[in-house]
Amino acid sequence: MTAPLWTAAEVAKATQGIGSQNFHASGVSIDSRTIEPGDLFLAIKGPNQDGHDYLPQVAARKAAAAIVRRGAIVPAGLPFLEVEDTRQALYALGQAARARSTARIAAVTGSVGKTSAKEMLRLVLAEQGSCHGSAGNLNNEWGLPLSLARMPAASRFAVFEIGMNHAGEIRPLSRLARPHVAIVTTVEAVHLEFFNSVAEIADAKAEIFEGIEPGGAAVLNRDNPWYDRLVETAKRQGVARIVGFGKNPAADARLLSTAAAAAGMDVQAALFGARIDYRIGATGQHWAMNSLAVLAAAKLLGADLEAAARALAGATALPGRGAQRSLPIAGGSLLLIDDSYNASPVSVAAALDVLASLKPGSGGRRIAVLGDMLELGPNAESLHAGLAPEIAGKPIDLVFLAGSLMGKLGEVLPKKLVARHEPNTSALAPHVTAALRPGDAVLVKGSLGSKMSIIVRAIEALAIAAKAG
Ligand SMILES: Nc1ncnc2c1ncn2[C@@H]1O[C@H](COP(=O)(O)OP(=O)(O)O)[C@@H](O)[C@H]1O
Numbered sequence: 001m002t003a004p005l006w007t008a009a010e011v012a013k014a015t016q017g018i019g020s021q022n023f024h025a026s027g028v029s030i031d032s033r034t035i036e037p038g039d040l041f042l043a044i045k046g047p048n049q050d051g052h053d054y055l056p057q058v059a060a061r062k063a064a065a066a067i068v069r070r071g072a073i074v075p076a077g078l079p080f081l082e083v084e085d086t087r088q089a090l091y092a093l094g095q096a097a098r099a100r101s102t103a104r105i106a107a108v109t110g111s112v113g114k115t116s117a118k119e120m121l122r123l124v125l126a127e128q129g130s131c132h133g134s135a136g137n138l139n140n141e142w143g144l145p146l147s148l149a150r151m152p153a154a155s156r157f158a159v160f161e162i163g164m165n166h167a168g169e170i171r172p173l174s175r176l177a178r179p180h181v182a183i184v185t186t187v188e189a190v191h192l193e194f195f196n197s198v199a200e201i202a203d204a205k206a207e208i209f210e211g212i213e214p215g216g217a218a219v220l221n222r223d224n225p226w227y228d229r230l231v232e233t234a235k236r237q238g239v240a241r242i243v244g245f246g247k248n249p250a251a252d253a254r255l256l257s258t259a260a261a262a263a264g265m266d267v268q269a270a271l272f273g274a275r276i277d278y279r280i281g282a283t284g285q286h287w288a289m290n291s292l293a294v295l296a297a298a299k300l301l302g303a304d305l306e307a308a309a310r311a312l313a314g315a316t317a318l319p320g321r322g323a324q325r326s327l328p329i330a331g332g333s334l335l336l337i338d339d340s341y342n343a344s345p346v347s348v349a350a351a352l353d354v355l356a357s358l359k360p361g362s363g364g365r366r367i368a369v370l371g372d373m374l375e376l377g378p379n380a381e382s383l384h385a386g387l388a389p390e391i392a393g394k395p396i397d398l399v400f401l402a403g404s405l406m407g408k409l410g411e412v413l414p415k416k417l418v419a420r421h422e423p424n425t426s427a428l429a430p431h432v433t434a435a436l437r438p439g440d441a442v443l444v445k446g447s448l449g450s451k452m453s454i455i456v457r458a459i460e461a462l463a464i465a466a467k468a469g
């Protein structure tokens with residue numbers, strides 16, 4: 001039997017909770033909808049919901065126990081601990097998980113590519129020892145302590161994603177995670193809504209250095225214009241080692257070249273002075289860049305570099321983050337690039353690069369279906385129009401646009417490129433599906449709030465109809 005994640009005594013000690021029943025928890029949850037049998041549930045009061053209202057469901061789903069505020073009414077049969085503040089209890093549990101851990105720990109932040117790089121690092125580390133990691137996109141004030149609290153005591157490695165919308169958010173999270181290695185994937189004009197400048201964004205990312213363990217390392221994008229500023233802050237914070245990745249000849253993890261390969265791409269690189277070649281199961285320069293940060297971090301965490309590089313062959317783009325699928329349609333098939341989860345100027349440019357590098361099937365075209373990039377602040381319109389050279393300068397045949405901001409792009413693109421612009425994806429979807437033909441390569445990209453998944457589902461429905469017919 002594997003050791004329980006938490007015993008009642010350990011939880012009581014960590015959270016200073018008061019309760020008398022014994023239990024063993026195999027997981028930790030703050031969401032009654034996704035709670036698993038055996039989980040420890042923390043009843044948290046959020047802006048809209050109060051977890052205390054869901055304790056009957058939590059009991060019915062066979063939670064091991066609940067942490068509740070003093071005086072809460074708990075259903076019979078559900079062991080519980082009372083605390084002053086359940087949110088603090090979550091932090092305390094994360095802190096206790098960190099304190100007892102001997103894992104080598106990485107934290108990943110950056111304007112774009114956090115989840116992609118985190119998953120890639122998990123993939124390569126998991127082959128070399130038990131590796132814990134944040135699930136999905138759990139990177140904020142709730143997600144990070146929760147992810148820490150879920151870390152098994154015996155983990156050899158752990159990888160946490162840390163995100164932010166405002167200055168001051170990353171500092172406490174990094175101090176909680178206390179990483180040995182912190183990656184900043186890149187600094188870009190993303191989430192500008194709550195910042196006056198990209199310099200401020202760089203400084204907010206740099207807060208991650210404050211949590212780095214003594215003797216630890218920062219892995220930074222050598223090609224990014226904010227590199228020097230980040231290095232300065234890292235040094236000021238006493239970060240022992242700074243490792244740059246990128247194309248810059250001075251980069252410690254240096255990209256030499258990439259070439260398209262059967263299922264992904266071949267990368268030639270130099271890491272810490274030694275040549276290393278490997279295959280990644282995904283295409284795009286941004287993947288090559290992320291892989292360099294991942295390999296540098298893996299090495300700094302004590303993993304075997306050659307084995308880590310070999311494992312990258314299994315790294316594929318995640319659903320909604322560039323995953324490619326061949327789908328049957330009447331008369332043949334098309335290639336769908338599903339990048340419907342997230343969009344910012346830098347990630348749209350990266351996705352358009354991928355589209356341009358793909359070879360459509362016979363008779364097929366390269367088609368981009370783009371939805372609004374959200375949270376860009378006051379320059380949102382010009383940032384949308386600014387995508388025009390990224391499209392017009394590439395072998396892209398047709399563009400479909402959804403949303404008022406993408407309308408600004410439509411105004412400046414050559415008219416023959418713009419097949420259709422609609423205010424939203426529901427209105428756009430039938431125009432896209434009507435235009436598609438065998439051999440097409442179709443990129444679907446936009447912010448989550450732009451509901452690009454409606455387009456993805458409409459294209460999938462074509463495929464299902466083709467199969468049935
Ligand atoms: N280094 C990078 N540069 C540009 N775009 C990237 C990079 N890494 C990933 N992307 C793309 O950015 C989008 C968001 O990726 P994701 O990993 O979810 O980022 P985050 O977790 O930072 O929001 C995806 O379309 C992904 O393919």
Ligand SMILES: [Mg+2]
Nearest residue numbers: 114115137161
């Ligand atoms: Mg993410």
